[in-house]
Amino acid sequence: MKRSEINQILRRADEFIRSRGFYLPPFAYWRPEEWRDKGPEVSEIVENHLGWDITDFGKGDFNRDGLFLFTIRNGHPDNWARKAGKLYAEKLLISEDRQLTPYHFHWAKMEDIINRGGGTLAIQLYNASAEDGLADTPVEVSLDGVTRTLAPGSVLHLSPGESITLPPRLYHSFWAEGGRTLIGEVSLVNDDYRDNRFLDASGRFPEIEEDEPPLYLLVTDYEHYYGVKRGSA
Numbered sequence: 258m259k260r261s262e263i264n265q266i267l268r269r270a271d272e273f274i275r276s277r278g279f280y281l282p283p284f285a286y287w288r289p290e291e292w293r294d295k296g297p298e299v300s301e302i303v304e305n306h307l308g309w310d311i312t313d314f315g316k317g318d319f320n321r322d323g324l325f326l327f328t329i330r331n332g333h334p335d336n337w338a339r340k341a342g343k344l345y346a347e348k349l350l351i352s353e354d355r356q357l358t359p360y361h362f363h364w365a366k367m368e369d370i371i372n373r374g375g376g377t378l379a380i381q382l383y384n385a386s387a388e389d390g391l392a393d394t395p396v397e398v399s400l401d402g403v404t405r406t407l408a409p410g411s412v413l414h415l416s417p418g419e420s421i422t423l424p425p426r427l428y429h430s431f432w433a434e435g436g437r438t439l440i441g442e443v444s445l446v447n448d449d450y451r452d453n454r455f456l457d458a459s460g461r462f463p464e465i466e467e468d469e470p471p472l473y474l475l476v477t478d479y480e481h482y483y484g485v486k487r488g489s490a
Contacts, residue, residue, distance in 0.1 A: 315460025360456035368444035376436035
């Protein structure tokens with residue numbers, strides 16, 4: 258993806274988030290030059306990958322296959338072994354109308370996905386088979402505390418305010434219908450490097466063509482701008 262495209266996505270996302278009455282934390286708006294002066298006091302942001310996140314899933318067409326994310330809070334994956342620190346995460350996502358997030362599941366993370374407003378959120382579900390493919394077995398999920406059993410491949414449509422709980426090893430693919438949609442995610446600790454399993458080969462983080470300076474840093478940009486090396490804080 259070109260940096261100019263990413264910057265444009267960030268501007269539009271920030272405007273949409275504000276229009277829904279939601280506001281991002283102060284570190285969202287630190288400029289790249291400000292990051293160079295930050296010290297160990299911001300290591301939680303860097304180590305736990307808080308902040309802006311854009312993906313085209315390696316497909317090269319963000320409007321067709323892509324997702325905007327902002328991680329508001331997150332613990333470190335090692336916290337589970339230590340049983341200490343934050344064991345939870347919260348994200349904001351934006352799905353454009355008919356923009357696809359491909360089939361994937363999480364090995365360990367359980368998450369609630371909430372339609373925070375805009376259009377309708379469509380989500381398609383399959384259990385994972387023993388070979389990590391799509392299983393032909395009934396799917397059991399919780400929708401706002403109500404348990405439902407669905408046929409494999411069922412598509413649910415969540416209106417604003419509605420949510421679904423996704424356990425580990427439940428394949429899900431989703432997209433917005435009827436307009437761009439703001440999505441909330443509340444989950445166990447998020448680990449995008451080790452806990453995602455895509456059905457088909459997909460890239461989680463984009464390769465970036467630097468055709469203009471960053472507006473704000475993505476989580477993958479920190480290592481190039483942050484003045485303290487990871488793990489030294």
